[in-house]
Amino acid sequence: MILFYMMKKELIQFFRNKSNVIILFVFPILLITCLGFALKDVMEEGSPDIFNDVKVLYNIEEISSYSGAFHSFMKDVNNNLDISFQSINNTEEAKEKVDSGYAVAFITISNKGYDYYRTKNRETIEGKVFRNVFEQFIDNYALIGIEEKNHSFIDNKSFENYNDSAIREESMGLRGINSFEYYTFAELALIMLYVSTSISETVYDEKYSSTINRIRISKANSVQLIISKAFVGVIIGVLQSIEVYIYSSIVLKTNWGENIWLMFAILACLSVFSSILGIVIGLATKDGKSMNSILNIIIISLCMFGGCYFPISMLKSMPIIQEIIVFTPLYWVNSALMSVSSGIKSNYAAISIALSLGLSIILVLGYVVVRWLKRGKTIG
Incomplete structure (x- = not known):
C-alpha cells in the first residue's frame, strides 16, 4: 500500500x-x-546515391558451397543495389583496378572461404558499406555451415531470404x-x-x-x-x-x-x-x-x-x-x-x-x- x-x-x-x-x-x-x-x-526511400554504378571484381577458384552462396549473394545484390560484379582471373590486375578506383573490392572464393581485397588508398563510403554487407553475409553463412554439417543441406532459397534481409538491414538510413x-x-x-x-x-x-x-x-x-x-x-x-x-x-x-x-x-x-x-x-x-x-x-x-x-x-x-x-x-x-x-x-x-x-x-x-x-x- x-x-x-x-x-x-x-x-x-x-x-x-x-x-x-x-x-x-x-x-x-x-x-x-x-x-x-x-x-x-x-534519406529518401528508393533514391539513394551511395551506390552509383559500383563495380566489384571476383574470382571463384573452386566450386564449393561458398561459391553457390556467393552466386546467390550476387543475384540479390544486383536486384537491390546498383552494384555490378565482374569475374577476373588475374589477381594482380584485379588489385590494381581496386587501387585505381575502378572497383571497390576484389573477392576470391575458395572451398575454405573467401579473401577480401580493398584499396590501399582511402576506402570510399560505397566500399565500406558494401564490405559490411558482404562480411555480414559471409559471417552468417559460416554459422549456417556449422548447422549444415549437423542437419540437412541449406537450399538456395534460405540464402536468398537471408541476403535480402542483410541488404535491407545494412542499408538502413540509406535505402531501407x-x-x-x-x-x-x-x-x-x-x-x-x-x-x-x-x-x-x-x-x-x-x-x-x-x-x-x-x-x-x-x-x-x-x-x-x-x-x-x-x-x-x-x-x-x-x-x-x-x-x-x-x-x-x-x-x-x-x-x-x-x-x-x-x-x-x-x-x-x-x-x-x-x-x-x-x-x-x-x-x-x-x-x-x-x-x-x-x-x-x-x-x-x-x-x-x-x-x-x-x-x-x-x-x-x-x-x-x-x-x-x-x-x-x-x-x-x-x-x-x-x-x-x-x-x-x-x-x-x-x-x-x-x-x-x-x-x-x-x-x-x-x-x-x-x-x-x-x-x-x-x-x-
Missing part, C-alpha cells in the same frame, strides 16, 4: 512540473518532424526506410534517455529536502523508493511511445510494422534503463551541476554512437566507430526497432531488451557495492 502511494505521489509531482511535460512530450514531436523534413532528400521512419525511432529513443534527467532531479530534490527524512522514518524502504522512481520513468516512456506512435502513424505515415507489441517492449525496457540511470546518478552525485553534467555526457555519447544523430549504416562504415557502437544500448535499440518495423528477422530485439535490463541491474548493484565499500548506509 505504501508503494502505491509513493508511485501516486511521484506521478503527481512530475505532471505538476510544466517544463517536464513540455520537454518530454512536446519536444519529441517537434524533433522528429524537423529532422524528418530536414533529411528527407538525403525513409527519413521520417528512421528519425521517428531514433529520436524517440533519444528523448526517452532524457527521462533520466527528470528522474535524477526528483532524486536529488529528495536528498536535499525534508521529504527524504519523512521517507526514512516511515515504513518505506530503499527498494520501494527506487521502484516508485523507476515506475514514473517507465510510465513516461510508455506514454511517449503511444504519443509518437499515434502522431507518426497518422501525420507522418510512419510504418511501425506488424509486431507493435515487441516494439513497445523494446522501448519499455529502454525506459527502465533510463530511469535507473537517473536514479543512480541522482543518488551518487553531491551537487546538481555535477549530476546534470554527468548525465548530459552519458546521454550525448550514447546517442552519438547509437544512431540518433547519424544513420547507423554510416556509423558502421567508419573505422573504430564500428567497433564502439556495439557496446552502446541505443545501437541495439535502434537496430531492433528498425529491423522489427521492416519485418527483418534478427536477434536485435532480444539483445536490446537483455542489454537494457542487464545494464539497469548492473547500475543498481554497482552503486550498492560502492556504498558498501565506503561503509555507507542503504541506497535510500
Whole structure:
C-alpha cells in the first residue's frame, strides 16, 4: 500500500512540473518532424546515391558451397543495389583496378572461404558499406555451415531470404526506410534517455529536502523508493511511445510494422534503463551541476554512437566507430526497432531488451557495492 502511494505521489509531482511535460512530450514531436523534413532528400526511400554504378571484381577458384552462396549473394545484390560484379582471373590486375578506383573490392572464393581485397588508398563510403554487407553475409553463412554439417543441406532459397534481409538491414538510413521512419525511432529513443534527467532531479530534490527524512522514518524502504522512481520513468516512456506512435502513424505515415507489441517492449525496457540511470546518478552525485553534467555526457555519447544523430549504416562504415557502437544500448535499440518495423528477422530485439535490463541491474548493484565499500548506509 505504501508503494502505491509513493508511485501516486511521484506521478503527481512530475505532471505538476510544466517544463517536464513540455520537454518530454512536446519536444519529441517537434524533433522528429524537423529532422524528418530536414533529411528527407538525403534519406529518401528508393533514391539513394551511395551506390552509383559500383563495380566489384571476383574470382571463384573452386566450386564449393561458398561459391553457390556467393552466386546467390550476387543475384540479390544486383536486384537491390546498383552494384555490378565482374569475374577476373588475374589477381594482380584485379588489385590494381581496386587501387585505381575502378572497383571497390576484389573477392576470391575458395572451398575454405573467401579473401577480401580493398584499396590501399582511402576506402570510399560505397566500399565500406558494401564490405559490411558482404562480411555480414559471409559471417552468417559460416554459422549456417556449422548447422549444415549437423542437419540437412541449406537450399538456395534460405540464402536468398537471408541476403535480402542483410541488404535491407545494412542499408538502413540509406535505402531501407525513409527519413521520417528512421528519425521517428531514433529520436524517440533519444528523448526517452532524457527521462533520466527528470528522474535524477526528483532524486536529488529528495536528498536535499525534508521529504527524504519523512521517507526514512516511515515504513518505506530503499527498494520501494527506487521502484516508485523507476515506475514514473517507465510510465513516461510508455506514454511517449503511444504519443509518437499515434502522431507518426497518422501525420507522418510512419510504418511501425506488424509486431507493435515487441516494439513497445523494446522501448519499455529502454525506459527502465533510463530511469535507473537517473536514479543512480541522482543518488551518487553531491551537487546538481555535477549530476546534470554527468548525465548530459552519458546521454550525448550514447546517442552519438547509437544512431540518433547519424544513420547507423554510416556509423558502421567508419573505422573504430564500428567497433564502439556495439557496446552502446541505443545501437541495439535502434537496430531492433528498425529491423522489427521492416519485418527483418534478427536477434536485435532480444539483445536490446537483455542489454537494457542487464545494464539497469548492473547500475543498481554497482552503486550498492560502492556504498558498501565506503561503509555507507542503504541506497535510500
